[in-house]
Amino acid sequence: xxxPPINASAPSPGEIVSAVSHPARxxxxxxxxxxxxxxxMRLRIVAALADDGEMTCGGFGLPVSKxxxxxxxxxxxxxxxxxxxxxxxxxxxxxxxxxxxxxxxGLVAAVLSAAAAANRTLAxxxxxxxxxxx
Amino acid sequence: xxxPPINASAPSPGEIVSAVSHPARxxxxxxxxxxxxxxxMRLRIVAALADDGEMTCGGFGLPVSKxxxxxxxxxxxxxxxxxxxxxxxxxxxxxxxxxxxxxxxGLVAAVLSAAAAANRTLAxxxxxxxxxxx
Numbered sequence: 194x195x196x197p198p199i200n201a202s203a204p205s206p207g208e209i210v211s212a213v214s215h216p217a218r219x220x221x222x223x224x225x226x227x228x229x230x231x232x233x234m235r236l237r238i239v240a241a242l243a244d245d246g247e248m249t250c251g252g253f254g255l256p257v258s259k260x261x262x263x264x265x266x267x268x269x270x271x272x273x274x275x276x277x278x279x280x281x282x283x284x285x286x287x288x289x290x291x292x293x294x295x296x297x298x299g300l301v302a303a304v305l306s307a308a309a310a311a312n313r314t315l316a317x318x319x320x321x322x323x324x325x326x327x
Numbered sequence: 328x329x330x331p332p333i334n335a336s337a338p339s340p341g342e343i344v345s346a347v348s349h350p351a352r353x354x355x356x357x358x359x360x361x362x363x364x365x366x367x368m369r370l371r372i373v374a375a376l377a378d379d380g381e382m383t384c385g386g387f388g389l390p391v392s393k394x395x396x397x398x399x400x401x402x403x404x405x406x407x408x409x410x411x412x413x414x415x416x417x418x419x420x421x422x423x424x425x426x427x428x429x430x431x432x433g434l435v436a437a438v439l440s441a442a443a444a445a446n447r448t449l450a451x452x453x454x455x456x457x458x459x460x461x
Contacts, residue, residue, distance in 0.1 A: 299436075
């Protein structure tokens with residue numbers, strides 16, 4: 194699967210200019226976005242950002258190492274799913290909902306809804322199930 | 328990302344019993360399904376099956392080798408996106424739309440719509456664009 198070229202997009206008015214680059218809206222690719230979403234930890238990150246807006250990298254409480262966490266944020270950013278901006282010594286993350294909706298209408302809502310539905314459905318059905326659960 | 332265990336699901340009445348195994352509906356995992364969909368060739372396969380119902384492996388006209396094609400069908404089948412049944416010397420493929428809809432409502436429709444919209448949007452905008460296009 195190809196990865197889109199990463200170009201710095203123009204900052205919004207008032208946005209802190211940072212060294213973090215992002216693909217522009219028209220560069221987002223469906224396959225890359227789906228790949229970025231195809232991991233349980235990254236789905237948790239996206240769901241948390243959808244609920245809570247802007248969050249620091251350390252604010253998600255993921256059960257993975259810091260380097261793994263950094264990798265997940267990089268995959269999400271390079272696919273155009275999240276935007277990261279530098280504020281002092283931290284990176285603040287937000288979901289690029291408007292860009293994703295403009296390019297792939299309904300996709301993020303369907304994925305978030307599916308993730309929530311899967312969690313609700315799995316909980317009572319898989320009691321005692323020993324297989325992996327997304 | 329974990330891969331769900333592959334168990335043979337019970338054949339439907341009238342279905343030809345084959346050696347091809349599939350995850351049961353309740354074993355489908357969102358992350359695995361998204362991963363299966365995160366490839367331009369596999370998106371083409373799924374879109375074709377959504378339009379045309381049951382198709383042989385050779386009926387898609389994909390610009391990839393036979394072994395790559397076989398790999399794509401395997402990924403889609405193991406994730407539970409497609410069902411394959413053996414009919415004589417061929418494998419017939421179909422989209423597991425009902426199972427996917429039951430587990431992840433709206434997801435397949437959103438992905439197919441996003442793929443179609445992306446294709447429509449990219450065509451006029453990216454004339455002369457040299458980067459990869461999903």
